[in-house]
Amino acid sequence: MTVAEFGEFALIAAVNAGREQAPGVLLGPGDDAAVVAAPTGRFVVTTDMLVQDRHFRLDWSSAYEIGRKAIAQNAADVVAMGAAPSAFVVALGCPGGTRVDFVRELADGMWAEVARSGGSIAGGDMVRSAQLVISVTAFGDPRRAPILRSTARPGDVVAVAGRLGWSAAGLAVLSAGIDPEPFANVVAAHRVPHPPYGAVLELPAAAPVSALTDVSDGLLADLGHIAQSSSVAIDLDAAVLRDPALDPVSTALDTDPLDWILTGGEDHAFAATFRDPEGIPAGWSVIGRVGAGAGVTVDGTSRPGPAGWESFASGG
Amino acid sequence: MTVAEFGEFALIAAVNAGREQAPGVLLGPGDDAAVVAAPTGRFVVTTDMLVQDRHFRLDWSSAYEIGRKAIAQNAADVVAMGAAPSAFVVALGCPGGTRVDFVRELADGMWAEVARSGGSIAGGDMVRSAQLVISVTAFGDPRRAPILRSTARPGDVVAVAGRLGWSAAGLAVLSAGIDPEPFANVVAAHRVPHPPYGAVLELPAAAPVSALTDVSDGLLADLGHIAQSSSVAIDLDAAVLRDPALDPVSTALDTDPLDWILTGGEDHAFAATFRDPEGIPAGWSVIGRVGAGAGVTVDGTSRPGPAGWESFASGG
Numbered sequence: 055m056t057v058a059e060f061g062e063f064a065l066i067a068a069v070n071a072g073r074e075q076a077p078g079v080l081l082g083p084g085d086d087a088a089v090v091a092a093p094t095g096r097f098v099v100t101t102d103m104l105v106q107d108r109h110f111r112l113d114w115s116s117a118y119e120i121g122r123k124a125i126a127q128n129a130a131d132v133v134a135m136g137a138a139p140s141a142f143v144v145a146l147g148c149p150g151g152t153r154v155d156f157v158r159e160l161a162d163g164m165w166a167e168v169a170r171s172g173g174s175i176a177g178g179d180m181v182r183s184a185q186l187v188i189s190v191t192a193f194g195d196p197r198r199a200p201i202l203r204s205t206a207r208p209g210d211v212v213a214v215a216g217r218l219g220w221s222a223a224g225l226a227v228l229s230a231g232i233d234p235e236p237f238a239n240v241v242a243a244h245r246v247p248h249p250p251y252g253a254v255l256e257l258p259a260a261a262p263v264s265a266l267t268d269v270s271d272g273l274l275a276d277l278g279h280i281a282q283s284s285s286v287a288i289d290l291d292a293a294v295l296r297d298p299a300l301d302p303v304s305t306a307l308d309t310d311p312l313d314w315i316l317t318g319g320e321d322h323a324f325a326a327t328f329r330d331p332e333g334i335p336a337g338w339s340v341i342g343r344v345g346a347g348a349g350v351t352v353d354g355t356s357r358p359g360p361a362g363w364e365s366f367a368s369g370g
Numbered sequence: 371m372t373v374a375e376f377g378e379f380a381l382i383a384a385v386n387a388g389r390e391q392a393p394g395v396l397l398g399p400g401d402d403a404a405v406v407a408a409p410t411g412r413f414v415v416t417t418d419m420l421v422q423d424r425h426f427r428l429d430w431s432s433a434y435e436i437g438r439k440a441i442a443q444n445a446a447d448v449v450a451m452g453a454a455p456s457a458f459v460v461a462l463g464c465p466g467g468t469r470v471d472f473v474r475e476l477a478d479g480m481w482a483e484v485a486r487s488g489g490s491i492a493g494g495d496m497v498r499s500a501q502l503v504i505s506v507t508a509f510g511d512p513r514r515a516p517i518l519r520s521t522a523r524p525g526d527v528v529a530v531a532g533r534l535g536w537s538a539a540g541l542a543v544l545s546a547g548i549d550p551e552p553f554a555n556v557v558a559a560h561r562v563p564h565p566p567y568g569a570v571l572e573l574p575a576a577a578p579v580s581a582l583t584d585v586s587d588g589l590l591a592d593l594g595h596i597a598q599s600s601s602v603a604i605d606l607d608a609a610v611l612r613d614p615a616l617d618p619v620s621t622a623l624d625t626d627p628l629d630w631i632l633t634g635g636e637d638h639a640f641a642a643t644f645r646d647p648e649g650i651p652a653g654w655s656v657i658g659r660v661g662a663g664a665g666v667t668v669d670g671t672s673r674p675g676p677a678g679w680e681s682f683a684s685g686g
Contacts, residue, residue: 062681080412084599085519086450086583087416089512092408096396099492100403101507103461105499134402145419145505150682176415181681183421189461189505191417196405203401267402283400365378365497366466 057157058150062180065154069161076174078140078195088176090141090193097140098194100131106186114228117156119245120188121163123320127270128192129171130249130322134268136201137194138255139173144190147183160188171251198259201326204283206265210327212288212342213334215253217243218273218295219311222318223303230307237303249322253337262329269325272317272362277325277350284327287347289354290316294341316352319363373473374466378496381470385477392490394456394511404492406457406509413456414510416447422502430544433472435561436504437479439636443586444508445487446565446638450584452517453510454571455489460506463499476504487567514575517642520599522581526643528604528658529650531569533559534589534611535627538634539619546623553619565638569653578645585641588633588678593641593666600643603663605670606632610657632668635679 057065066083075082081089090097102124104110110120129139144164148157161175168174173193224244227237234241249268257263265284269276273290281288295315304311327344328334349356360367373381382399391398397405406413418440420426426436445455460480464473477491484490489509540560543553550557565584573579581600585592589606597604611631620627643660644650665672676683 058682060682065682081516081518085516086447087414087453087508087510089412089414089451089516091412093411095409095411096405096407097413098403098405099457099459099507099509101459101461101493101505102495103463103497103499103503103505105463105497105503107500108498131402135405137403141415143415143417143507145417145507147419147421147503177417179418181419181421182424183419183501183503184423185500187419187421187463187499187503187505189417189419189503191415191459191461191507192403193415194403200397200401200405202397366374366376366381 055154056150057148057152057154060154065157065180068154068158073165075176076141079174079176083177088143090176094196096196098132098135098137098196099191100128101189101191102128104188115245117159118163121160122167122246124188124190125164125167125171126247126249127322128190129167129251130268130270132192132194133249133251133254134266134324135194136198136254136266137196139171139192140195141173141176141193142168142190144175144178144188146178147181147187149184150182197255201263201266203265203267203280206280206284206286206327206344208286208344208346210264210329210344211331211340212325212327212344213338213340214323214325215338216250216323217321218269218323219297219300219314219318221247221320222314223300223311226307227303232306239299240303243321247320247322250324250337254324257335261335262333264327264329266324266326269319269321269323271319273325274316274350274357275362278361280327281348281350287345288342288350289345290342290352292353294339316357317360317362371470372466373464373468373470376470381473381496384470384474389481391492392457395490395492399493404459406492410512412512414448414451414453414512415507416444417505417507418444420504431561433475434479437476438483438562440504440506441480441483441487442563442565443638444506445567446584446586448508448510449565449567449570450582450640451510452514452570452582453512455487455508456511457489457492457509458484458506460491460494460504462494463497463503465500466498513571517579517582519581519583519596522596522600522602522643522660524602524660524662526580526645526660527647527656528641528643528660529654529656530639530641531654532566532639533637534585534639535613535616535630535634537563537636538630539616539627542623543619548622555615556619559637563636563638566640566653570640573651577651578649580643580645582640582642585635585637585639587635589641590632590666590673591678594677596643597664597666603661604658604666605661606658606666606668608669610655632673633676633678
C-alpha cells in the first residue's frame, strides 16, 4: 500500500494512533495548529531539514533509523541551549509511491528518540515531493539562561560529552563498500546518533559552563563558531581526542582517525567551555583550552582542509 | 552567482542582513537555537511544507511571491486558532545551482508577509535538495482560549471573512494557458493569498465565535473538518457564496465559478461558526448554518466530486 493509495488524512491518523502526548502539549494534532506550554514564559526553537541522498540514504539506513536521527539532531540543538525538549513538529515530503509502512516506521523511530530526549510530536504536515524530505522543528523549555556560543573567554577550558568521529567512521565504512559487520559499532553510530542529552540537562546549576554547542558539522567547525562568536582562540590536544575504538576502522581504511574526530559531523556530542577546570562535571572530558586570538588549532597548529560539513558543497 | 558558489554561511548572513526582529524574539539567528517569548505561558505552533511543482511553479510565480505565500499560509493557521503570529522559522532546501538572488527575493517576500501578519523570522536551516522545498513553522501568542474546530453546535451560523475561489480561478487561468492579463486580479490572488488576519485578530472579546478554521484545502473540505470534529451538519447557501468578480473568468473558461468557491484552496479566508447571528462582526458574511447530523451540503444537497485538496492525489 502506497501513501497515494492510502491518502493524506488516513496516513496522518495512522502515524498518530496510540501516541501519548507529553504533558506540555496542551493541544496535539487535529486542528489548525497545536498549543504547547511554555512555563517559563519563553521557549527555545530550532529547525533542521534532512534530504534523501544528501543527509541519509535509503540503502544505508532504515526508516526507523532515519526517524531517530531526524529527531536527535534537532533535540541536540535544543539541549545545546541548555533547554529540555518539550515538543516537536514534523513536515514530511515523500513521493506518492512511498510505502505506508515506511512512513509508519519513520514515525516509530521519531517517537522512540522523542522518548529519549523528552517532549512529544505535537503536529505536522505531509506533502508529496520528488524525494524524501523531513523537516523537524523542535522546542524546549529553558532550564537556565540560554547557554550561548558567544560567551567563552580566554582562560576557559574546552570539554566534550559524547562520541566524536564515530558517525564519520561509520559513513566511511559504508562509502568504501567494505563488509560493515566488523565495524557494526560505528556503522550503528552513523545510522543513529546518541546525543548525551543528560550530560547537559543534568549539569548542576552551579556548573561554570560558559559556552555550549552541539557537534553537528564537525568539531573544528563547531568550535570555530564558538571561537568566532566569542572572539577567542581555541587550541585542542590531539592526544586526548584520540579514541582507540576507531583504530580498527582506520587501520582497515588506511586513514588517520583524527580526521573523523576533528571534522566528522553528526555524532551530536556536546562541546562546551568552562570557566574553571575544577568545576567540570562527570561525563565531560577536557580536550583543550581557550586563549586570546582567533581560530581553532590542534596542538598549536592550524589544520589544513575543510573544518566540517557545508550544506551546499558537492558530495555527501 | 549560485548558492553552491556562495556557500551556506554567506547565504544565511545575506538573507538575515538588515532584518529587524520582533520584540518577542529574544534571541534570533546565529546560535544552536532561537529563543522566543511566550508571555501567556503557552504558544500556538503550525508547520507547512511547500514543494516546487506541487505547491508552486517557478514559471508562474516569482521568488518574492512564493515567499509571501509560504508565510501567509502558516500565519493563517496561527490566526485560525485565535492567536497573533509572534515568530517563524524557515527551512529551505534548494539545488546547488539556485541563484543567490532568487533566495534573497524569496526571503524578501517572506519578510514582507511577516510585516503584514506580525512576528519575525527567528531562525532557519538551508540545505541542498533536488527540488525547491520550503518548510515554514509559525508561532503565535494566544489572544484568547484557542478557537477550535470541534466546538460548533446546531443552531450556530456559518460566516466567512476573505475571498473564496479567487486563487483557484487564477490557477485555472494559468493552467489553461490563456492570456492572464484580463484576469490579473485572480492570477495575483493565486500567486499571493491575502488572509484577512485582522478579521480574526480584531474580533471583540465578546464575539460569539464558536469554531474557526482557515480555508486552505477548499471550503467544503475545511468546513467538513469542523462538521466532523464537532459532530454536526453544515448547510451552505449558494446564492450568497457567488462572487460576481469571478464571472468574467468562468465565462472565459466555460466553467461554474461555484466549483472554485466551494473546492478551491489557498485563498486562506477564515470560516467560522457563531452562536448568535446578531453578534457577527463587520468583515464577516453569513454563508450558512449548523444543524444536527453530519457532512456539508449546499442548498440542502450533497455535492459530488472532491471537496478539496488532497496532498498525495496526483495532479496539482
